[in-house]
Amino acid sequence: MDIKRIGGPFILAPLAGYTDKAFREIARSKGADSAVSEMVSAEGLARNGEKTKALLERFQGEDRFIIQIFAPSDDPVRRAMDNLLEYNPTVIDINCGCPVPKVVKTGAGSALMKNPEMIGKIIRTIKEYTDIPVSVKFRLGWDSSSINYIEFADTAAEAGAEMLTLHARTRAQGYSGTADKEAFRTLSNHFRESGMLIFGSGDVFTPEDALDMINLYGLDGVMFARGAIGNPFIFRETKDLLEKGSYQHPALQEKIETAEKHLDLMIGYYGENIACREMRKHLMAYIKGIPGSSRVKNELAAACTREEMIAALSGLNRE
Numbered sequence: 001m002d003i004k005r006i007g008g009p010f011i012l013a014p015l016a017g018y019t020d021k022a023f024r025e026i027a028r029s030k031g032a033d034s035a036v037s038e039m040v041s042a043e044g045l046a047r048n049g050e051k052t053k054a055l056l057e058r059f060q061g062e063d064r065f066i067i068q069i070f071a072p073s074d075d076p077v078r079r080a081m082d083n084l085l086e087y088n089p090t091v092i093d094i095n096c097g098c099p100v101p102k103v104v105k106t107g108a109g110s111a112l113m114k115n116p117e118m119i120g121k122i123i124r125t126i127k128e129y130t131d132i133p134v135s136v137k138f139r140l141g142w143d144s145s146s147i148n149y150i151e152f153a154d155t156a157a158e159a160g161a162e163m164l165t166l167h168a169r170t171r172a173q174g175y176s177g178t179a180d181k182e183a184f185r186t187l188s189n190h191f192r193e194s195g196m197l198i199f200g201s202g203d204v205f206t207p208e209d210a211l212d213m214i215n216l217y218g219l220d221g222v223m224f225a226r227g228a229i230g231n232p233f234i235f236r237e238t239k240d241l242l243e244k245g246s247y248q249h250p251a252l253q254e255k256i257e258t259a260e261k262h263l264d265l266m267i268g269y270y271g272e273n274i275a276c277r278e279m280r281k282h283l284m285a286y287i288k289g290i291p292g293s294s295r296v297k298n299e300l301a302a303a304c305t306r307e308e309m310i311a312a313l314s315g316l317n318r319e
């Protein structure tokens with residue numbers, strides 16, 4: 001797949017509970033080339049569930065939208081395809097990394113790492129319905145004694161996947177421990193000259209982390225995950241580092257304005273109650289590390305309305 005389809009190498013990763021259309025809009029406005037949906041259940045899509053449909057709405061002007069689905073097998077995927085195609089995804093990504101027991105016990109998410117043939121079946125099923133490129137986001141393996149990412153990637157490639165994103169941890173590691181970046185080199189060398197797009201995920205917390213993944217480990221691109229929560233500026237910083245050789249962190253004013261814009265988008269999309277509930281974690285992340293933020297954090301924790309949240313944030317200016 002040509003990387004132009006997804007706009008470039010710097011993508012907002014799928015983050016359940018975070019990458020709704022408001023956060024994707026903020027990330028794109030700060031330089032993300034594309035953004036991935038929260039993971040969406042193929043079964044939910046097949047049943048046309050309201051919750052699932054809400055996850056798949058685009059923000060106005062969202063010209064590229066990678067939709068990630070999760071499924072334990074090809075059966076729900078087959079039943080979901082007609083509904084999925086109504087959203088015209090730019091790329092259809094399959095989640096093979098989610099470590100959450102509720103998902104894994106059904107055979108979906110990272111449980112697919114133990115069942116590589118099934119990923120082949122799921123991809124072939126999607127390809128019966130559409131030419132939209134299929135990608136896979138997967139881990140090193142189930143645990144350290146069953147590392148199988150190359151075999152898994154080969155199976156996905158043979159079935160027709162055109163993009164692979166490796167989260168360089170095992171399922172057993174969850175989100176802790178350091179990502180094994182050497183695995184990126186192994187994977188990118190394995191697919192050199194194949195036309196396969198190879199992305200990496202794991203411990204991308206600074207612009208330098210992102211460019212190292214491209215320059216040192218040979219990846220085509222990077223997914224920003226925890227490093228972009230409360231810090232969508234990392235996309236612009238990374239592009240500045242790439243293009244100009246240096247970057248500047250955002251001023252406090254821009255951080256506060258962006259946090260407020262994010263809150264207002266959420267209120268516009270979901271109403272004040274849901275927005276304030278969902279924004280608390282984002283706002284805490286926006287203010288992390290700012291001098292004087294601990295008192296503001298306490299105020300945010302208690303805030304239930306837009307007015308209270310904005311008042312709490314304004315405390316940062318007074319420091």
Ligand SMILES: Cc1cc2nc3c(=O)[nH]c(=O)nc-3n(C[C@H](O)[C@H](O)[C@H](O)COP(=O)(O)O)c2cc1C
Pocket residue numbers: 013014015016017038039068095096097098137167175201202203204205223224225226227
């Ligand atoms: C709160 C949270 C939600 C996540 N949700 C998803 C998801 O829906 N689909 C997915 O493929 N990965 C999901 N991930 C994994 C991230 O996309 C990413 O691969 C992982 O956090 C490693 O990158 P990082 O170390 O830079 O954060 C999630 C991670 C976190 C922390």
